[in-house]
Each structure stands twice: as structure tokens, then as C-alpha cells.
Amino acid sequence: MVETWHDATIFLTQQFQPKTDPAARGLAAFAARTSYGATMLTLTWGVLTATGWIRSVTGRKGLRSTHMVLATATIIFGAVHALGFTYLTVQPYSFGYMFIPFGSGQEGRHIAGIVGFEVMFAIFLTAGLQRFTSYRRWLWLHRCAYPAVALIAIHSWFGAIANGHLSVTWLGGITLLVPAVTVSMLRFMPARTLERIGLVEEQVA
Amino acid sequence: MRSASELAGFGFEPPSVLERTRPLVRILFVVALVLALLAPGSASLAQTTAISDTDAILLTKVRQAGLWEMPSGMMAMEKGSPIVQKVGFAIMMDHGRLDVATRALSQKLNSPVPDQPSDEQRGWLAEEMAASPGPEFDRVFANRLRAAHGAVFNVLAQLRAGTRSDDVRAFATVGNQAVMRHMTMLESTGMVDYTALPAPAVSTTSAPVGEPLGLDTSQIAVVGALFLLLGGGLFYALRQIKSNRGRARASRPATARTGGSHG
Numbered sequence: 462m463v464e465t466w467h468d469a470t471i472f473l474t475q476q477f478q479p480k481t482d483p484a485a486r487g488l489a490a491f492a493a494r495t496s497y498g499a500t501m502l503t504l505t506w507g508v509l510t511a512t513g514w515i516r517s518v519t520g521r522k523g524l525r526s527t528h529m530v531l532a533t534a535t536i537i538f539g540a541v542h543a544l545g546f547t548y549l550t551v552q553p554y555s556f557g558y559m560f561i562p563f564g565s566g567q568e569g570r571h572i573a574g575i576v577g578f579e580v581m582f583a584i585f586l587t588a589g590l591q592r593f594t595s596y597r598r599w600l601w602l603h604r605c606a607y608p609a610v611a612l613i614a615i616h617s618w619f620g621a622i623a624n625g626h627l628s629v630t631w632l633g634g635i636t637l638l639v640p641a642v643t644v645s646m647l648r649f650m651p652a653r654t655l656e657r658i659g660l661v662e663e664q665v666a
Numbered sequence: 667m668r669s670a671s672e673l674a675g676f677g678f679e680p681p682s683v684l685e686r687t688r689p690l691v692r693i694l695f696v697v698a699l700v701l702a703l704l705a706p707g708s709a710s711l712a713q714t715t716a717i718s719d720t721d722a723i724l725l726t727k728v729r730q731a732g733l734w735e736m737p738s739g740m741m742a743m744e745k746g747s748p749i750v751q752k753v754g755f756a757i758m759m760d761h762g763r764l765d766v767a768t769r770a771l772s773q774k775l776n777s778p779v780p781d782q783p784s785d786e787q788r789g790w791l792a793e794e795m796a797a798s799p800g801p802e803f804d805r806v807f808a809n810r811l812r813a814a815h816g817a818v819f820n821v822l823a824q825l826r827a828g829t830r831s832d833d834v835r836a837f838a839t840v841g842n843q844a845v846m847r848h849m850t851m852l853e854s855t856g857m858v859d860y861t862a863l864p865a866p867a868v869s870t871t872s873a874p875v876g877e878p879l880g881l882d883t884s885q886i887a888v889v890g891a892l893f894l895l896l897g898g899g900l901f902y903a904l905r906q907i908k909s910n911r912g913r914a915r916a917s918r919p920a921t922a923r924t925g926g927s928h929g
Contacts, residue, residue, distance in 0.1 A: 517907060623839070624840065627836075636896060639892070639896035643896075644900070644904075
């Protein structure tokens with residue numbers, strides 16, 4: 462029996478290893494990374510659309526269209542990422558776990574991702590409903606994207622750490638995170654400070 | 667009437683090609699600088715050193731854990747109560763995945779791993795084989811596996827905290843989570859005798875900053891520098907674009923441009 466340990470291990474590994482799980486996990490990881498990138502770029506483009514800082518390069522229409530395309534990609538790839546885990550054959554996550562936050566046994570990083578995704582989804586659904594509600598109410602909801610993106614970033618970074626992928630993804634992750642953080646910080650700076658640093662033109666009349 | 671040369675003297679001359687492309691050249695220079703500074707940082711963060719003796723021990727421990735726990739899980743599916751069957755199956759599957767990762771890493775790092783469990787582990791397997799199906803097997807299974815997982819958990823935690831190899835660090839992270847999951851599942855059977863487990867030995871000295879992520883000070887500095895360079899580069903680019911537009915509008919009266927009111 463002792464001589465066959467190695468063969469037995471190989472046999473067990475090959476026989477009982479679900480063939481579809483690596484594919485589902487790989488797809489979920491790919492969707493997660495794509496969604497993370499789209500999320501950061503959506504926020505960056507959103508701020509640039511709102512402020513008009515690069516309007517002279519692209520035009521407002523181009524900025525707005527790109528913002529919407531990126532937001533759509535964020536939602537689609539985010540949903541694919543979540544749904545991928547329901548297709549696992551070993552220890553799959555249920556729909557309830559995936560989409561209802563603060564359930565029993567949920568990890569903190571998962572709760573952050575679920576809440577972030579659902580807030581983004583609410584913004585996505587209401588993006589075209591501006592004319593049916595007051596502008597201030599619509600704007601209030603749209604600005605919830607800032608904390609939602611922060612939650613998604615927390616979910617992504619802790620996910621990469623937990624899965625041991627940080628050494629692979631850190632450079633791309635930071636490269637995409639920094640523009641979003643930078644423009645968000647600039648967005649919330651007082652107008653006088655922005656004027657002083659040359660991002661806002663002087664008010665004359 | 668003034669000549670063209672006189673008008674040029676008053677600053678009405680259109681900007682030359684060189685002047686118009688200057689902002690672009692500056693932006694490209696900043697981008698090139700960022701990339702140049704990133705290269706060594708990337709190397710220092712993502713470097714993979716040769717496998718050390720302690721890293722080799724980790725691969726050996728995880729491999730041998732799989733070599734006896736997979737057959738244990740198989741036995742649990744045949745001899746255990748329903749809950750133990752479920753736990754045994756999950757442990758077997760997890761170790762199957764972990765074993766694939768272990769062999770792949772051992773091949774990559776050229777560090778051979780054993781093909782057989784240790785004598786002690788074979789003894790535990792014999793004990794499980796001798797136990798009669800039902801509560802006796804459940805008790806042996808839960809306690810033997812829980813004690814073994816506790817020992818591997820210690821090794822994984824130490825290696826995860828201190829290894830110099832990126833590959834081993836990633837592997838230890840995955841292994842650590844798997845072992846933690848298994849201990850929780852084994853404890854959920856309600857058959858673990860905690861008094862029989864070895865007493866914990868904990869250092870009373872505080873851990874240095876950054877250790878939980880396996881990052882040292884220089885790596886944190888690289889990440890900080892990256893933030894400054896990328897953020898600064900973006901800010902510089904935005905200012906250049908804005909100032910270009912400002913120059914283009916210089917002839918028109920300025921109005922309040924605090925940006926749009928939404929988003």
C-alpha cells in the first residue's frame with residue numbers, strides 16, 4: 462500500500478478534482494480584474510466629465526459616452542464575477558450569499574463588494590431617470606458612486622491578498638487606482654484651492 | 667501702419683510648432699520618468715528569490731498533509747457519520763487542489779517533495795482504518811486531523827509571515843486559508859477534544875509594522891512613490907491641458923469655470 466501513495470494521490474486528485482471549477486474561478490478572476498479596471502476608469506471619466514478639465518481634448522459628448530460605456534462594463538463584469546462563484550461544483554456560493562449583504566457567515570471583504578456593486582447597480586439603473594425625479598435627488602444618488610468605488614477597491618485588494626494574487630496584480634491595481642483617487646480628491650477640493658493650482662479659471666464677472 | 671515685424675515685437679506672433687508641442691513633450695517626459703522609476707520598484711516588489719530550506723519544509727509539510735488527509739477523507743466518506751462524510755469530502759477535494767499547486771510549485775522551484783506520508787501519518791491512517799465505522803471513527807478522524815492541521819497551520823503562518831519568495835508567499839496564503847477552513851469544518855463536527863491539543867506557544871513581542879502583508883519598509887516606500895508619481899503626473903497633465911485651453915481663450919472674457927455641477 463505504501464508504494465502506491467503517490468499513485469493514489471494522483472488518482473484522487475484527477476478523479477475527484479472538478480473539471481469545471483478552475484474554468485469558473487479563472488473566468489471570475491478575469492471578470493473581477495476587468496470590472497476593477499472599468500470601475501476606476503468610470504470614476505475618473507465621471508469626474509472629468511463633471512469638471513470639464515479635458516473637455517478641450519475629447520469634447521463633452523465623448524467624455525460622457527466613454528463614462529457610460531465604462532460604467533456598463535463595470536456592471537456587466539462585476540455581475541459575471543459574482544455569478545461565476547455560483548457555478549462552482551465544490552463549495553459554491555448561493556445567490557443569497559452573493560447578493561444579500563450582512564448575512565450570517567459572510568466575510569467582511571465580500572460584504573464590501575456586495576454593497577459596492579449594488580450601489581453601483583442602483584446608480585446604473587437610475588442614470589436615465591433624471592427627468593423623472595428632482596435633480597438634487599438624482600445627484601445625491603449619483604454621488605454615492607464615490608463610497609461605492611471605495612468599497613469595491615477594498616473588496617478587490619483584500620480579495621487579491623486572500624487569494625495570493627497580490628504579487629501579480631499590485632502594479633496594475635495601483636496604476637488604475639491612483640488616477641481615480643487623484644481626480645476624486647481634486648473634485649472635492651475647494652474652488653479657491655483649485656483656482657490657485659491652476660485647474661479652475663479665474664472668476665471675473 | 668505697422669509692419670509684420672513690428673507686430674511680432676508686440677507679441678502678436680502665432681505660437682511656433684515648438685511652443686505648441688512643448689506641453690506634450692513635458693507630459694511625455696513625466697510619463698517616461700514615471701516608467702523609469704517604476705522599473706526598479708517593480709523588480710523589488712515582484713522579485714522571486716531562490717527557495718530556502720524553510721520554504722522547502724513548507725512544500726514538504728503541505729504535500730505530506732495531502733498524502734494522508736486525502737485517503738482519510740476517502741475513508742470518512744465510507745465510514746463516517748453524515749456530517750463527517752461531508753467534512754471528509756470537502757477536505758479531500760481541497761487537498762486535491764492544494765496538491766496540484768504544491769507539485770506545480772515544487773517543479774517550478776526545483777524543490778523535490780516526498781511521495782509518501784511520514785511514519786507518524788501512516789500510523790494515524792492505520793488507526794483510522796482500525797476504528798469501527800460510526801462514532802469511533804468520527805472521533806479518531808476529527809481529533810487526528812484537527813491536531814495535524816494545527817501543526818501545519820503553525821508552519822504555514824510562520825512561512826507566510828517571513829518567506830522571501832513571492833511564489834511561496836502566495837502559496838502559503840492559499841494553504842493557510844485552506845487549513846483554517848479545514849480546522850473550522852472539523853470543529854463543526856463537535857467531536858474535537860480541545861484539551862488534547864498541544865498548548866499554544868505565543869511570542870509576547872509585538873509584530874513590526876507591515877508584517878501581516880509581508881511587506882517591508884522599502885516596499886511600502888515604493889508604493890508611496892508610485893502614488894506620488896502617478897498622481898503627480900496626472901495632475902501635471904491636467905494642468906497642462908487646462909492651461910492650453912486657457913491660452914486659447916485668452917482673447918475671450920473669462921467666466922466662472924468651476925466645473926460642472928454633477929457627478
